[in-house]
Amino acid sequence: MSEKTLILNASAEPLSFISVRRAVVLVLKEKAEIIEGHRKKRIRSATCELPYPLVVRLVNYVRIPRRWRSVVPNPIRFTRDQHTCQYCGRTSLELGRKERLTREHVVPISRGGTNTWENVATACSTCNHRKGNRLLKEANMRLLNRPREPKFVAIVLLGQAAAGAQRRYIEPFLGKEKHRATVGVPA
Template structure:
């Protein structure tokens, strides 16, 4: 079962995404309540049917000291659509520092982009402008809600009220 379920905190703020079995277990054990079910099916046992969860809300508030998107290779790839920002290739992806580290470039969201090995080698120790590359958009740090909304794969229509509008910050 590859469907995903939006998990809300007790105050209805988006907290995370989990699998259907995990969400069902939380609801079944009364640790969460079903906010919205999916019209695309039911969970069936031998003698019972249960609604397929789409959005659940935890019964107790969970305090998260850090609610941001962690900088990782896979998260940068997700932000950039799993393709090279310079040529659009999906093959041999690597991370590229827009301002090279040898020139004082930092390893952060605003300086890392996804690049294929060929473009990364061609760019080398230069800036994109010096090589003739153009960035389609400036690298940015996605917000937690933006990450859930835009990079978690397909989302269901009934998630949108909890994830805000489609506009990027």
């Protein structure tokens, strides 16, 4: 039983998981509607009774701010890069005791690089130090994968496991295989 509600945009694009309580508030304010409720469980209040919301859909479409998309928090980027140094290919589990995964700017900030998805990669502290303030060519280093901006839906759902009823709403957007790979849902 999931304790989180999957919230979809009005376009049915999956946005995020929110608390059941918050979902109920949105429904009572008529800002969202329940499109998948628990078969048996119900929510009861003094004035009404609702199905326990597994999936809700916003009544009005919300635009996802570009600014939000360009922010690349470390845990999400590490997940995108599968917790692997994009230079030496070692995972966080294979690093030495004094090593750690870091944020690496492909084009260093001091050389005009930015904080966008395309310019930040996960690198172990050793590789990051080795590359230093140089461009890839100068350092004679290569990235294992070109850093890209994941789809919005992938960003918010990375690392979050969804219940079966919720997966049906996520997978059409991500593709079944990709969703399994990103959230680690057992096949």
